[in-house]
Amino acid sequence: MSQQGSCARSLATVHLRRSPEADRALPLLMEHTAVALNPRHGMLAAEQAARPLLRQFARHLAEQEGALYEVRRAFRAKKGKPTKMGNAVRSLVRVADGGRTEALDELSRRARALEATVERDGPHRRAWTHRRNRYFPCVEEILTIGPALTSDKVGPGFAKAWEKGLRGPRQLDFLTAAPQACPPADPPRPDPASTSAGSHHAPASSMPDAPVPCR
Template sequence: MKVILSYGLGVDSTAILVRWLTELVCRTFDLKNLIVVIAQTGDEHLETGHLVEKFVFPLLRKHGIRTIQVARASNSQRDGIVILDDTTEPTICYIQGAYRLSDEMVEVATVPQTGGIRKCSLKAKGWPLDVLIAQLTGGEEFVHVVGFETDELTRMMRDMPLGLPGRNPTYPLMDWGWDRLACERFLWEHFKIIWPKSACSFCPFALASAAGLARALPRYVANPYEAFKALTMEYLAVAANPRQGLIGGRQLYDALLDFEGGPDLLAEFQEHLNCMPWAIYDVSRAFRAKADDMMKAANAARSMTRIATGDRADMVRLLDYMATHHLPPGARYEIGRHQRVWIHERNIYYPCPEQAFVTAPALAIDKVNDSFAEAWEAALKGPSQLALV
């Protein structure tokens, strides 16, 4: 029976793999049945890729373990997956992926959301791995190895009934009684390094706790390339929606302002933004009302379209001219980290419209929800607002 390890490149699954390949008594299967599968999001930390190439891949080569790296071909599942590498002698960790999760986020001017299930992970990792594993097993039974440690019992219980037909999930770290600290100690004993947490360089889940933020901020200061990717994504998302932010609605930008080395990094980031093409976007939302409660918003239909493009200075000047000479009654000009002209602002009662012209890097694509026109018409005809005196 095939034994398939979903290798996430992080502490837990690395500890499983290294222990299997260095302590033969801890496994009950022949290594010729083992297949290591890796889903590349395209946004993993550079440091992680380097460590995998230096420490893990040599062990896989030594034992001739089939190692397959896979990624999404595009943002549509219709386009399937891309096999980046399929070999028993892995040397390169293809963390650049194929279609990057960050590409998708920037195209629609948003950031991954931390509420509910981890949709970004399911889309960029879970789905391509399911497609690959289905191809490898052809519907036959297989052992699926997952790296949940002893502090993740709830995640393990949720995972057990899921997956493809013929899947027999197993959780070695649970069997060994290993938590995250035990995994870190094991890897330290072998490699004399503290193995870093695997995540996309902009992962909001990695920034959600004080401990996670304390790990992430030094990484950003040490790796401006990764910082600029996260900050650009956030800047564009906040331009389109001031309520966005990579830290549960708060901004990574603000966290770096108060961190040693952060202000210098942010100054470089502003120069990075200056080198990009820019646009003025018309960002409009039509908010629907929740059933039987006109003071609570349901979902919203959005339209985001470019109305002008140029360099940053030109777009700021053009928006300033629009605000100075063409503001309709009731509009408001907002000047700060982002420049906006508010035409409609969100109201107390729903349905209602929201519309702003805003400057931002010209990275987002024009996109209008199918239901926008109808929802916008209804929003404009929404209930009258209370006059606040």
């Protein structure tokens, strides 16, 4: 089952105020939370929704209790293929609750302590504390703001996959060593005939000999 599907099921169980506005906001609320937890997710583009509905949703979102989430993902390698991902397992932890303003303040405080930058992605705010690598296994970790609608979840085998991902290969591990440069050639020896007394031969050319390929 996908992480986005899991998020949708969690949101569907939350009691919302039964009103036309709340009913219309539910799909956008699900979308907003899914993208907050994983920026690679998202089913709707903002321009596809009507502006009045988005304004209503912004008001509805402001009324929701906010939360700061720690999202960690461990990506396993496909067997024998470090450039291919096998699968991923996730840990989702709510580290702070409160209003959106309080959650944003806590995000900023933690980001400063970790020397991370808070990104602005439309209505979303997140700080990457560990970005994934190009090769597998690897990990990623973000602090992100979202509605306080999801509970803590840890996927099976996460702890082991996380530790393995932290020790995974780095990009430089796959770069071949640069070829060694040829050692400098010995300077050309002068022609004795050209340096003998009274010689009328032209001096040796100052042009260097052609480079000798490395063996």
